[in-house]
Amino acid sequence: MFDTLSEKFSNAFKYIQGKSKITEENIEETLKEVRTALLEADVNFKVVKEFVASVKEKSLGEKVIKGVNPGEQFVKIMHDELAKIMGDANEEINLDRPGIVPILIVGLNGQGKTTFSGKLALHLKNKKKKDVLLVPADTFRPAAKAQLQTLAKQIDVDCFDSDLGLHPKEIVRQALEEASKRHKNVVIIDTAGRLHVDLELMDQLKEVKESLIGLNPEVLMVADAMTGQAAVEVSKSFHDAIGVTGIVLSKMDSDAKGGAALSIRHVTGVPIRYVSMGEKMKDLELFHPDRLAKRILDMGDVLSLVEKAQENINENDAESMMKNFQKGKFTVEDFLKQMDMMSNLGSMASILKMIPGMGGMLREIGDLGPAEAEMKRMKIIISSMTKAERENYKIIKESRLKRIANGSGSTEQAVKDFLSKFKQMEQMMGGMSAMMNGGGFPGMPGMGSKKGFRTDPNAVNPFGDMPKEKKKSGKGPWGKGYF
Ligand SMILES: Nc1nc2c(ncn2[C@@H]2O[C@H](COP(=O)(O)OP(=O)(O)OP(=O)(O)O)[C@@H](O)[C@H]2O)c(=O)[nH]1
Ligand SMILES: [Mg+2]
Structure with missing residues (x-):
């Protein structure tokens, strides 16, 4: 994820490293490289143009802060602007309201809707302590029902036994009745995909959404990050046609470029809410623009690492x-x-x-x-x-x-x-x-303490003398220098 972009940015920053001040001249080369890197990452050209202009303006206007070199200041400006185009803070869907929250999952064929429906159900069940009902409403590809049922079983979430002969609107009505009987908090509706944005599908989805209007439904559009600009265009079409409340970027694990992540929010105005990162049910992350900006700029993402550790x-x-x-x-x-x-x-x-x-x-x-x-x-x-x-x-x-x-x-x-x-x-x-x-340091005469150091000098080595570790500077015991 973002691998190429990270590499290109780090090369671009070399032009201003060691400079005592950012000037129009010395920033020119860096900005040119940043621009090329973004375009090559398949970021929407309008977004690139605005981004570069904004970074330039901020960099030149930046006061010289004592002790912080211009290179570091520039990276900080890049970070803030990257986070800004992706949408600043994470906005998860609001589930804390009375009644059942219906979540409609929409998107083109094979984008990862059914997979995401399962992942979201697991996330809401575990993290938000919600009682979820999964609803197969893909009447276009009947095998999708079995696919969702299998996922539901795997994550131990209830799945509605939809009658696929009915219109999705009717399936949803029945599912909501069932959900209310079973005191569910959330209903996740997996809908059909199409190869292209198609009027018939849009009309069908619009009808389903309208039938839910009293319940204030969430409409999450799943877009395959690997398709870059196409994901941006499709999201815009869906949003214009039915009104989308959030975007989910799927297959981010396979997307090395990151163009969709960097453009969608800016082009559509719809926030990216989740990132789907693999085929397993637990491979779901909240979309945190600021953390992603740090990852892109090689600043690490310690917060996500700690969260992952706590979960796993x-x-x-x-x-x-x-x-x-x-x-x-x-x-x-x-x-x-x-x-x-x-x-x-x-x-x-x-x-x-x-x-x-x-x-x-x-x-x-x-x-x-x-x-x-x-x-x-x-x-x-x-x-x-x-x-x-x-x-x-x-x-x-x-x-x-x-x-x-x-x-x-x-x-x-x-x-x-x-x-x-x-x-x-x-x-x-x-x-x-x-x-x-x-x-202190064991093994250093006069400095060490024996406390807690358990190497037994009398222990017999069962293999005779082991070959001494070949010590190459900076290389670990694994021999090949990975760490
Ligand atoms: N690597 C990777 N694969 C994914 C991800 N999400 C889904 N997939 C795979 O993409 C393929 C399509 O996923 P589905 O969830 O069936 O997509 P869909 O949008 O429901 O497809 P239709 O119902 O046919 O429209 C499957 O093989 C999934 O395993 C992801 O985040 N990463
Ligand atoms: Mg599906």
């Missing part, structure tokens, strides 16, 4: 790990839990990008695939280890080694390599724990 990390696991850590203990089981927590948060690249400054580093590293593959291999090896072995890997001698290798379908050498890496990690963790316990 099991507190008991985290607590038991912390206890071990404070005792200076780090077991294979702890390591496995850490890896699981990481994967629950998303791909390595997606997590790292949320940490300020990591975006640029990631671009230099390139592919994180090999590191992720190695993590998978380690997980498989650990899954063949017994509980006792995970608590204390030192009991692993020849016969256990053979068993683990066989069980995990790897070689004995691979298991040895893993244990050797784990040993290095254990030592690093021991060192960190000692520092956190106020012990």
